[in-house]
Amino acid sequence: MSEIEKYIAPDTVSDAVKALSSGGVTILAGGTDLTPQVDAGRRSHAPTLMNIRRVDDLSGITQNKGETRIGCLTTVSEIKQSDLAPAILRQAADHFASEQIRNAATLGGNICNASPAGDMINPLLVLDASVELASWKEGAMEVRREPISRFFTGPGKTIKHDNELLIAVVFDTPGPDFVGYFRKSGPRPALEISTVSVGIGGDYKDGAFHNVRVAFGAVGPTPLRGKATEAMLEGQALTAEVIDKAARAAQDDATPIDDIRATSWYRTHLIAVFTEELLNNVCQN
Amino acid sequence: MSEQVAFQHIEKTSLIGTRIKKPDAPAKAIGKTRYINDMVLPQMLYGKILHAGRTHAEIVSIDTSEAEKLPGVHLVITAQDTPDLKLGFVKDNAPLKDKVRCERDEVAAVAAESEAIAAEALKLIKVTYKDLPPVYTIEDGLKDGAPVIQDRFPDNKSLSFKFTHGDMAAAEQKSDIILDDVFNVHYVTHCCMGTSCAIADFDHNGKLTIYSQTQYPYNYKMDLAPALGIDPGDIRVIQPPTGGSFGAKLDVYPFEPVAAILAQKTGRPVKILFDREEEFINSPTRQPARMHLRTGCTSDGILTFRAADVMMDNGAYTSWGPTVPVIMMRTVSGHYRVPVVDFKGQAVYTNNAYAGSFRGYGNVQMTYATAQHMDMLAEKLAKDHNLDPIEFRLKNAQKSGEVTPQKSFLRECALAECLTTAAEASDYVNKLNKYTAERAQEGRYKRGIGLASSIHNAGGAKIHKSDGCGTILKMDDYARVTVITGASEIGQGIDAVIAQIVAEELGVPTEHVNLVNNDSDLGPWDVGVHASRTTFIAGNGARRAAIKAKKQILAAASKQANVSADELDLRGGFVVQDKDGAVVTKLDKMLRQMHFQPEPDVVMVSDYYEPNSEPEGRDHISDHSAAYSHAVHIAEVLVDTYTGEVKVEKVTMAQDVGRVINRMGLEAQMEGGLAFGLGFALSEEMIFEEGRLKNPSFRDYKLPTAPDMPDLDIHFIESDCAEGPYGAKGIAELPTIVVAPAIANAVYNATGIRFFNPPMTPEKVARAIWEKKQV
Numbered sequence A: 001m002s003e004i005e006k007y008i009a010p011d012t013v014s015d016a017v018k019a020l021s022s023g024g025v026t027i028l029a030g031g032t033d034l035t036p037q038v039d040a041g042r043r044s045h046a047p048t049l050m051n052i053r054r055v056d057d058l059s060g061i062t063q064n065k066g067e068t069r070i071g072c073l074t075t076v077s078e079i080k081q082s083d084l085a086p087a088i089l090r091q092a093a094d095h096f097a098s099e100q101i102r103n104a105a106t107l108g109g110n111i112c113n114a115s116p117a118g119d120m121i122n123p124l125l126v127l128d129a130s131v132e133l134a135s136w137k138e139g140a141m142e143v144r145r146e147p148i149s150r151f152f153t154g155p156g157k158t159i160k161h162d163n164e165l166l167i168a169v170v171f172d173t174p175g176p177d178f179v180g181y182f183r184k185s186g187p188r189p190a191l192e193i194s195t196v197s198v199g200i201g202g203d204y205k206d207g208a209f210h211n212v213r214v215a216f217g218a219v220g221p222t223p224l225r226g227k228a229t230e231a232m233l234e235g236q237a238l239t240a241e242v243i244d245k246a247a248r249a250a251q252d253d254a255t256p257i258d259d260i261r262a263t264s265w266y267r268t269h270l271i272a273v274f275t276e277e278l279l280n281n282v283c284q285n
Numbered sequence B: 001m002s003e004q005v006a007f008q009h010i011e012k013t014s015l016i017g018t019r020i021k022k023p024d025a026p027a028k029a030i031g032k033t034r035y036i037n038d039m040v041l042p043q044m045l046y047g048k049i050l051h052a053g054r055t056h057a058e059i060v061s062i063d064t065s066e067a068e069k070l071p072g073v074h075l076v077i078t079a080q081d082t083p084d085l086k087l088g089f090v091k092d093n094a095p096l097k098d099k100v101r102c103e104r105d106e107v108a109a110v111a112a113e114s115e116a117i118a119a120e121a122l123k124l125i126k127v128t129y130k131d132l133p134p135v136y137t138i139e140d141g142l143k144d145g146a147p148v149i150q151d152r153f154p155d156n157k158s159l160s161f162k163f164t165h166g167d168m169a170a171a172e173q174k175s176d177i178i179l180d181d182v183f184n185v186h187y188v189t190h191c192c193m194g195t196s197c198a199i200a201d202f203d204h205n206g207k208l209t210i211y212s213q214t215q216y217p218y219n220y221k222m223d224l225a226p227a228l229g230i231d232p233g234d235i236r237v238i239q240p241p242t243g244g245s246f247g248a249k250l251d252v253y254p255f256e257p258v259a260a261i262l263a264q265k266t267g268r269p270v271k272i273l274f275d276r277e278e279e280f281i282n283s284p285t286r287q288p289a290r291m292h293l294r295t296g297c298t299s300d301g302i303l304t305f306r307a308a309d310v311m312m313d314n315g316a317y318t319s320w321g322p323t324v325p326v327i328m329m330r331t332v333s334g335h336y337r338v339p340v341v342d343f344k345g346q347a348v349y350t351n352n353a354y355a356g357s358f359r360g361y362g363n364v365q366m367t368y369a370t371a372q373h374m375d376m377l378a379e380k381l382a383k384d385h386n387l388d389p390i391e392f393r394l395k396n397a398q399k400s401g402e403v404t405p406q407k408s409f410l411r412e413c414a415l416a417e418c419l420t421t422a423a424e425a426s427d428y429v430n431k432l433n434k435y436t437a438e439r440a441q442e443g444r445y446k447r448g449i450g451l452a453s454s455i456h457n458a459g460g461a462k463i464h465k466s467d468g469c470g471t472i473l474k475m476d477d478y479a480r481v482t483v484i485t486g487a488s489e490i491g492q493g494i495d496a497v498i499a500q501i502v503a504e505e506l507g508v509p510t511e512h513v514n515l516v517n518n519d520s521d522l523g524p525w526d527v528g529v530h531a532s533r534t535t536f537i538a539g540n541g542a543r544r545a546a547i548k549a550k551k552q553i554l555a556a557a558s559k560q561a562n563v564s565a566d567e568l569d570l571r572g573g574f575v576v577q578d579k580d581g582a583v584v585t586k587l588d589k590m591l592r593q594m595h596f597q598p599e600p601d602v603v604m605v606s607d608y609y610e611p612n613s614e615p616e617g618r619d620h621i622s623d624h625s626a627a628y629s630h631a632v633h634i635a636e637v638l639v640d641t642y643t644g645e646v647k648v649e650k651v652t653m654a655q656d657v658g659r660v661i662n663r664m665g666l667e668a669q670m671e672g673g674l675a676f677g678l679g680f681a682l683s684e685e686m687i688f689e690e691g692r693l694k695n696p697s698f699r700d701y702k703l704p705t706a707p708d709m710p711d712l713d714i715h716f717i718e719s720d721c722a723e724g725p726y727g728a729k730g731i732a733e734l735p736t737i738v739v740a741p742a743i744a745n746a747v748y749n750a751t752g753i754r755f756f757n758p759p760m761t762p763e764k765v766a767r768a769i770w771e772k773k774q775v
Helices: A013-021 A034-039 A076-081 A087-094 A099-104 A107-112 A121-126 A227-233 A240-253 A264-284 B025-029 B065-069 B115-124 B138-142 B168-174 B217-227 B255-266 B276-282 B325-331 B363-385 B389-396 B415-426 B428-439 B494-506 B534-561 B587-595 B663-682 B734-751 B762-774
Strands: A006-008 A025-028 A048-051 A061-064 A067-071 A130-137 A140-147 A152-154 A165-172 A178-184 A197-205 A208-217 B045-051 B057-063 B073-078 B106-112 B126-131 B157-165 B177-185 B197-202 B208-212 B235-238 B270-273 B289-297 B303-315 B340-349 B445-457 B469-475 B481-485 B513-516 B568-571 B574-577 B583-586 B604-609 B628-640 B646-656 B711-717
Touching: A013 A025, A013 A048, A013 A130, A013 A140, A013 A165, A067 A107, A076 A087, A076 A099, A076 A107, A087 A121, A087 A178, A087 A197, A107 A121, A107 A165, A121 A178, A121 A197, A121 A208, A178 A264, A197 A264, A208 A227, A208 A240, A208 A264, A227 A240, A240 A264, A264 B762, B045 B115, B045 B255, B045 B276, B057 B106, B065 B073, B065 B115, B073 B115, B073 B255, B106 B115, B106 B255, B138 B303, B138 B340, B157 B325, B168 B289, B168 B303, B168 B340, B177 B363, B197 B255, B208 B217, B208 B255, B217 B235, B217 B255, B255 B270, B289 B363, B303 B325, B303 B363, B325 B340, B325 B363, B325 B445, B363 B389, B363 B445, B363 B734, B389 B415, B389 B428, B389 B445, B415 B428, B415 B445, B415 B628, B415 B646, B415 B711, B428 B445, B428 B734, B445 B734, B469 B534, B481 B494, B481 B534, B494 B513, B494 B534, B494 B663, B534 B568, B534 B574, B534 B583, B534 B587, B534 B604, B574 B587, B583 B587, B628 B734, B646 B663, B646 B734, B663 B711, B663 B734, B734 B762
Parallel strands: A006 A048, A025 A048, B045 B270, B208 B235, B303 B340, B481 B513, B646 B711
Antiparallel strands: A061 A067, A067 A165, A130 A140, A130 A165, A178 A197, A197 A208, B045 B106, B057 B126, B073 B106, B157 B340, B177 B289, B197 B208, B197 B270, B289 B303, B445 B628, B469 B481, B469 B604, B568 B574, B574 B583, B628 B646
């Protein structure tokens, strides 16, 4: 039994970050991962439970000077319904768990849970997003930005320090030529943990694909970018041959394992299927 | 008032076949229902069980001293505190174990002030085990010198079954086609939304009241008593609202006597409630089976024989699971005419999980095999002999009046009508041919259509000495009716059906019928909720009781109005003239007049209905049900041949229901039953590694969700069963039984691949398609 000794619910970001500086704090946002993980004995509460849901500044989507900013407390439902969220992010939100979980689960929580199968992470990799990490240093709040592609170090592990709070996700607002698609799979249409997920995005103009970014979920210890696939596609016209080569490259990028949800064979197979499917979507866009 | 109504005429109408709302539905919908899981009794303690978590081991020692010292702990018990207490079908199980035989084995139990304290106490119990060599497969269990699981069964052979009829050698000789295949049906579990729960409470006379989710309260006493060492007469069973049973609660399982022993020894009520992970690991499964099936047929499409050799992993203990051949040996043939039958069934002890009863009992497994063989024959006969696939089935379909080799008397058999109705409604043959042609063409997505059919008992199943149900009916001075029935309401809808039947007979609104049941001290005897029997048996009982009450009222009215009782009827809360509905008197007034007179005539009647079926007998060959029913499902699927995803788009269901009673309840049973079969076919699977369950959660055990449900086109075929209430038959299991092989046949139609080992998960389907392409 992990005992919670103290419960705090700060109103401001600085109070929240200040509370983290003393250590021994578990952060509660939507609770949709935290609660079942504690119940299952896979993680335990630190002595202080900090509910950050009362911090207003941490919620919502804004655009400013070509940058989109999504507060860490923004729920998956809010993203799904927002015109300011790029389509690829809304697609992932639409396939996320169930209505009830989407209403509670937050973007920051999904990122910090650092599951290789985290559905919201994949499109953020495609958008080349960065995360903002806030900490309390010498009487003031300090914020650092890190690209999300470098954020994850293993299943459930990130570069975020215990005294840091992930306060927002930022990315360049996609331009008019940007096209992005997300696809995940599992045996049933709802409430499904991804067997694999693939996201592809880039500027599709005059029949050629530029600034291509490809991301894979549930095929390695962290969500990952498909560098070989990106290199293969960069600047190319999406002919059947290129798409086929990209699908093979995607299989080289991914390093899936066998587990009870799928074999590595099936994951590798799906990577090619989805890569091809999404590139065909891009062509038809 | 009486002057006003004197001129009124009330037409004869009927409630039978109409839509009756389930009385408890609003309370359940708004969260007002207090389920057993929610119940708290004064001074109640919380029990928790320590499970072994290993599969085969000697228990060298158990030290409970630290757990006993934990504040809030009242009692810790082990097998030493419960000697000689037995349970299970062959009494090979015990509330607490002195040896570990499977992962779930109950080793110790705690009663404490709270669930959290009880959980903490379990961690303080120190058990020293000495692991024994395990057995995880049927083959290993049968090897010479295999580790012995149960001392009483040194060869690890558990139950066995055998049925032969006719000359097999001659039948094989006559056969132009012989199919020979092995089907492996996997582990699934009930996934009741309300997890397992029992609350036990002893009074000072040593009488136990147990709040239970059991489906069979009366025989439950008989099975629970030897697990407690008390007299069955000293047990009262109360069944509060429960979140599903589906066969999982048709036996006594260790948590129930453990709760009772803790209650007995502490003198306090004790509640044991599983969490979801405990539920997955510690509940019965559906019986898995390896079925070697052979079917013979002539070139003009006449079935010649069927042989089935069924091997079953018994797991470590014997509950209802390995008894499923009782039904398998009937349904292995039984709806298509098979003159020669050979059936063998053998269960083998292993250190795996053990199975119980589960909706469709044995027939889900058997029909998965037989309906695919029928489809394979139909395809071959169409191709080689130009025989229409429906014509082939109609040729062999049994008809009313036939008796199967297993002695099932098919009094009213509507299989042919089910076949033609479903085939026409779905345009089966045209689609079958179209999709077969499209199969060879390029394209990622393929459509398929598949047909399956089966037979199931539809008038109870006389597996006990009686298959009856008692009913007590009384009417008060306000014409309100109370029906005390032995039939339990566990969500299946007998509450609505009994109200409907009694209202029909007594001419009162359904809301004026109160049901009293789910308490063994109040209700007369009933077998229980199983075998698709409750509407048939308890419905007949309620009807017969209501008819007795009606006779009594009309006899009194006849005297008063000076007309023959035959000329009177009860309608709309009045006694009326039967011929024109002219009102004679108000029913409540009539009842008061009967009551308040020098020789009071109060309506209090009773009935015990015993169906005209035959007891199973030792060999299980008899006319064991008062009715049999058939169903045909036609599934239409869309297969993504790249990902292997199978979307069931539509299922056309035609089922012989005898007669529709509550249309709404019937539709709900069709839909709910189908959902079980859908999960079994496509996604549900308990994954075991070395006897341990690897996916004890809804994240990794894939129950179908609402978007998975196909469109349903339901056709009720009314064969008018002579013995059933108003002609009705039992209906609840066939929807689960028939759909999976219909889907498998549809997937074959779409892909050209047969799946003999369900579930047809996306990976399995994708892999099979990919491998076929490589050849």
